[in-house]
Amino acid sequence: MLQIHGVPISVHTRKVIVAAIEKGLPYELRQVVPVVPDSLPANWRAVSPTGLIPVISDGDFTLGDSAAICAYLERAHPQRPLYPAEPRALGRAMWFENYAGGTIFRHIVHPLFIEVFVQPNVNRIAPDQQKIDAVLNTALPETFGYLESELGMSRFLAGDTLSMGDVAVVSNLITFQYIGFRLDAARYPRLAALFQDVVMYPAVREAIQKEQATVQGMGLNGDCVRAALN
Ligand SMILES: N[C@@H](CCC(=O)N[C@@H](CS)C(=O)NCC(=O)O)C(=O)O
Structure with a gap:
């Protein structure tokens, strides 16, 4: 299942959550709050090279940056597009x-x-x-x-x-x-x-x-x- 690392009130994490919902993709939200150091997983820097949220894991594929993630989801799941074709x-x-x-x-x-x-x-x-x-x-x-x-x-x-x-x-x-x-x-x-x-x-x-x-x-x-x- 698609895993989204982040917090839902983060403006960038919310973009990815909306894309997953729009495209009908089941996802699991893994709570990571960068401003609260105790919330960071042990391997966080390996998962998120910038330390920022969101990051997704899709099987063995890991990707950061909400724009990159949304572009990836759009190509991988073209149904209900969130980017115009024109x-x-x-x-x-x-x-x-x-x-x-x-x-x-x-x-x-x-x-x-x-x-x-x-x-x-x-x-x-x-x-x-x-x-x-x-x-x-x-x-x-x-x-x-x-x-x-x-x-x-x-x-x-x-x-x-x-x-x-x-x-x-x-x-x-x-x-x-x-x-x-x-x-x-x-x-x-x-x-x-x-x-x-x-x-x-x-x-x-x-x-x-x-x-x-x-x-x-x-x-x-x-x-x-x-x-x-x-
Ligand atoms: N370009 C990145 C920006 C991500 C970003 O700035 N995320 C914020 C939360 S919305 C963050 O992780 N802030 C923590 C910090 O600045 O340490 C994206 O689109 O994902």
Whole structure:
């Protein structure tokens, strides 16, 4: 069976879980939390050369990086595609998947997660409000404003059907809200509409439902996905 090493509230692990669910692949989630050193398996660096999650094991094949894993799953299990066939739509889907990991996560979700969750709960130090404000006042409006400007021509970021680009962007927005921040629907109405569409997509919805025990266990705020839980 496909094994996914990671935690479901990780924005990148969630992409892989959604792909497995969408494609009807049975999987086992092996809990690995990189910021909690005690949670790491003994051979972790051999499994994950970067130390990051997610990593999959599929029989004797091991692979890291959510984009590489999702591309692998797409080729190995082409049913219910998550990447468009049309060249420009494929390009856009991959662009937004990349943008989600390289910009939204790296410049917004990761620094905020470090300040509001890791510092107080793992390192036992107070969050740095200046760092939080810098993200909220600079990186966030630039990034969300760009996404807002890219929406409106089509229902999803790469056309009229959901792609991994949408899953990757919304996965960031879910974790961003779990850690206590809000997506301002008045300022970013198209992005907020995309968020609602994607969380209600059946495979995403199932992934969200399955991760609620972790959300509650970590003391996070699941209000943003209430609609997907009913
Ligand atoms: N490019 C990688 C990024 C993976 C990544 O940054 N994972 C985060 C969790 S979402 C992580 O492992 N963070 C732990 C750390 O930074 O030490 C991917 O797409 O899988």
